[in-house]
Amino acid sequence: MAEDLCFFTKESLAIKPPKKNTLVLRMVVLILVMICGVYICSVCLGQFGVWSARNSLAVHVVERPCEVTEIEPSEKPYVHFPKPKTFSRDECACNPVRNFAILSTQRSGSGWFETLLNSHINISSNGEIFSVKVRRSNISTIRETLDKLYNLDMLTSAAKNECTAAVGLKWMLNQGLMQNHEQIVEYFKSNGVSVIxxxxxxxxxxxxxxxxxxxxxxxKPLNGTHKSHVHSMHEAKVLARYKPTINTTLLIPNLKQVEDLVTKSLQYFKSTRHIILYYEDIITNRTKLVDVQEFLKVPQRDLHSRQVKIHKGPLSSQVENWEDVRKTLKGTQYKSFLEEDYKL
Known part of the structure; x- marks a missing residue:
């Protein structure tokens, strides 16, 4: 009876063994997955490293400095390969460029001479960029302006193309040049600038x-406009009608002042690579233009200008008080100026 009243049998009291714990198995699988992941990542990183190295090598080849073997060793300091920030030189990146500066005084034929140079497809002369006072305010602004010019980043009407072979400017002696001549000479020599x-x-x-x-x-006799240079015979005749009266008291001191200025400039910049030209010589002997192109190492071309000369003929027809001028200069070191120095 007691056995019948028992609610539990032996079978019901038997304890089933617990299910196998899978935590350890899961941890093992997770560790294996992590190991495989690390291995795969290391392989990928290795391949990326090889790809990067190859790309770096390719970039290194592109950036390799340009070399022109046919240039004489003595000329190499004057050869440059600019890398403009404003455009790409493309296939002309390794075409050498020469830097130059035309040093002159106002009304010495520099404007006409510059148009001759700019008629050459490979020459870019960018005018009087230092006529803007802020550019010549100190040696730092002068250097910055020159750096921009010689890197082909100065956009002017004379700017050519990516295959420019000679780039320069027209620089008047009274535009900060003489005041900063020592630093400018240093700049010219360190940057291979040739002086004309x-x-x-x-x-x-x-x-x-x-x-x-x-x-x-x-x-402003030309329809109310001022023109320093003209391009027609009519305009030249209009401007040539005016005959100035020269102050004979100041004539000789003024001539000497300009003469001394020119002499000083030649002295200051004599250590640069340079060539000396005179307006009258170019007028009478066009082979001087051949010399200039040889000096700049550009292909020889026939150079031309659209400018028309304003003052022609003997000086006696161009000055109102010519007789006074003649008497003042006669017997002086400047008497040769009274003679006709060239014909057009």
């Missing part, structure tokens, strides 16, 4: 041109 001196032999003709140009700035 351009002056007038006959300083009296230059004075007449300056006085006439000054009159034109105020009178």
């Amino acid at each position: 001196f351009l002056f007038r032999r006959n300083l009296l003709r230059r004075m007449i041109s300056i006085l006439a140009n000054s009159y034109d700035q105020n009178a």
Whole structure:
């Protein structure tokens, strides 16, 4: 009876063994997955490293410095391979470029000479960039301006293309050049800038041109406009009508002042690579332009200009008080200026 009243049998009291714990198995699988992941990542990183190395090598080849073997060793300091920030030189990246500067004085034919140079497809002369005072305010701004110019990043009407072979400017002696001559000479020499001196032999003709140009700035006889240079015979005749009166008291001191300025500039910049030209020589002997192209190491071309000369003929027909001028200069070191120095 007691057995019948028992609610539990032996079978019901038998304890079943617990299910096998899978935690350890899961941990093992997780560890294996992590190991496989690390291995796969290491393989990928290794391949990426090889790819990066190959790419780096390719970039290194592209950035390799340009070399032109046919250039003489003495000329290499004057050869440059600029990398403009404003455009790409493309296939001309390894075409050598020469830096130059035309040093001159106002009304010495530099504007006409520059148009001759710019008629050459490979020459870019960018005018009087230092006529802007802020660019010549100190040696730092001068250097910054020159750096921009010689890196082909100065966009002017004279800017050519990516295959420019010679780049430069026209720099007047009174535009910060003489005041900072020591630092500028240092810059020219360290940056391989070649100097083209351009002056007038006959300083009296230059004075007449300056006085006439000054009159034109105020009178503006060409339909109310001022033109330092003209491109038609009609315009030249209109401007040539004016005959200045020269102050004979100041004539000789003024001529000497300009003469001394030119002499000083030649002295200051004599250590640079340079060539000396005179306006009258270019007028009478166009082979001088061949010399200039040889100096700049550019292909020889026929150079031309659209500018028309304003003052022609003997000086006696261009000055109002010619007889006074003649008497003042006669018997002096400047008497040769009275003679006709060239014919057109």
